[in-house]
Structure formats: structure tokens, C-alpha cells
Amino acid sequence: MAHSHDSHSSYHGTVKGYLTGFVLSIILTVIPFWMVMEGDFSTSVKFWTISILAVVQIIVHLKYFLHLDFTHEGKPNTLAFLFSALIIVLVVGLSLWIIYESNAMMM
């Protein structure tokens, strides 16, 4: 088992990596909360900004906390995630599209 400790350090990260991820995710959390609570922007600007910041924050978490990458060790997890993400976009996106279109048609 001795070999296993150094060989996949990317799996459990470094202090620097966690701190970077933490600082980035604080920034990416504070901005959308501030925008919605205090910010004087139009609704559509707020909607798209908080959506984009959420996606960026998810990527930050995946990279720094869940250690997804395209190295030999990280690749299987990353590919499994990308496939799931595709299914999620289909499930959520198409559900919303279909239901709201059908609602609009029945108005």
C-alpha cells in the first residue's frame, strides 16, 4: 500500500488548491447574493448573471474540491460527470421547455 500515497495526490488535493477553491467560491457566492439583495439591476441582468456565476462556481467546486481533470486518474470521473451533465441538461431543459410551451398553448 505504500506506493498509493504519493501516486494520486491529485485525488485529495493540496492546502493551496482548497484555499483557492474556497476563496473563489466565496466570491462567486457573495456576488449573486449581493446582486439580488442590494443590486440595482434589471431582472434579466440579475437572472443571467446569477445563472452564469452558478455554473462557474460549480466548475470551481468540481476542479478544486472534487478534483475533476483530464489526467489519467481524473479522466474516468470527469467523463462520467460530463455524461451526467448532458442527461441533466436534457431532463431539466426539455421538461421546462415542453411544459411551459404546452402551458402557453393552452392559455
Added chain:
Amino acid sequence: MTTQVTYPANAYPVPEEEHHDPGENTLFGFWLYLMTDCLLFASVFATWGVLYFATDGGPGPKDLFELDYVAIETAALLVSSITYGFAMISAHAGRKGGALFWLAVTFVCGLVFIGMEVNEFHHLIAEGAGPQRSAFLTAFFSLVGMHGLHVTAGLLWMIVMMIEVSKRGLGGKTLTRLGCLSMFWHFLDVVWICVFTTVYLMGAL
């Protein structure tokens, strides 16, 4: 039928090969489980989106949610993410005391989060905005409650891991289990990003 390549008898890959760490298989398998869990969450998020306007004349998101309260919940969960990261670093460095300390800090943060969420649910139900009030509220309680149940499961698992680490130390199997819980915990944080964005922030727009 001819084959061009012939293998010597000992060239076939065998499961016990040295670079084939069974711990990594466990971590990958657990990650695949989390991906199926993602799909479960995705369907509940889709339900939430579809039922968003189905308030049945009852209270809507603007009447119910307090963003400063949610911001504190979010902070507790974010801090618990980095403290779990420190627990993993201590564990891989073989520092048992450090690992236990950071696991305990993570546990407290998670407990704060769950306590606040239960309190929020309690208030909503006391105001007459329980899950039976409207389809919108059913979707809200299902989505946020399911995330809360996951966090609660993670907390119970964390207690088990703290006992295991303190009794058995930081052996290979224990490290693998800590690694699985690490993915579980960070995964729940990712789900929470989607929750606070789509439920609370978009609800307040």
C-alpha cells in the same frame, strides 16, 4: 483464424496487479453512484421548475424566503467544504488528531446548516406554508428536503468515520472511505449551489 499477436501466459492483466489499487475502484464506483444521485436531483429540480408558478393563490417565493438567512446557511456549507478538505489532507499525511479535529469542525458546520434548515421548515409550516399548501410548496419541500436528507446522511456517516478513525487509525480502507465521504460532501455542496441559485435567488427576483 489466425491471430497475429500471441501473449505469453503471464501477460494477461490480473486484478491483483500492483498499480491496480482497489481503493481507486471504490472511489470511482462511488462517483458513479453520485452521478445517479445527480439524476435524481435533476428530476426534482425539473419538477421544481415546472411547478414554480403553481402557488394556488397561496404564498409564493417572494413572500416566504429570507435571503440573509439563506446566506448564513450557504456560508456554513461552504466553510464545511474547505474544512473537510483539510481533514482529507491531514488524513493522507497520517495526522490522526488533525483529521479528527477537521472532521469535527465539518460536522459542526453541517449541523448548523441542518439546524437552520429544520428551523426554516418549521417556520414555514407554522405560517401555514407547509408542503400541502400548494404544488409549488410541495416541490420546494421535496427539493430542499431531499438535499437536507442527504446532508443528514452525510453527518451520520461522518460520526461513523470519526469513530472508525479514532479506533482504527488511518489505514488504506479508512482512507478510501474518507475519500468517498469527501466526494459525497463536496457533491452536496455543488447541489446546494443549484438550490440557492434556482430556489432562493431566482425566487427573490
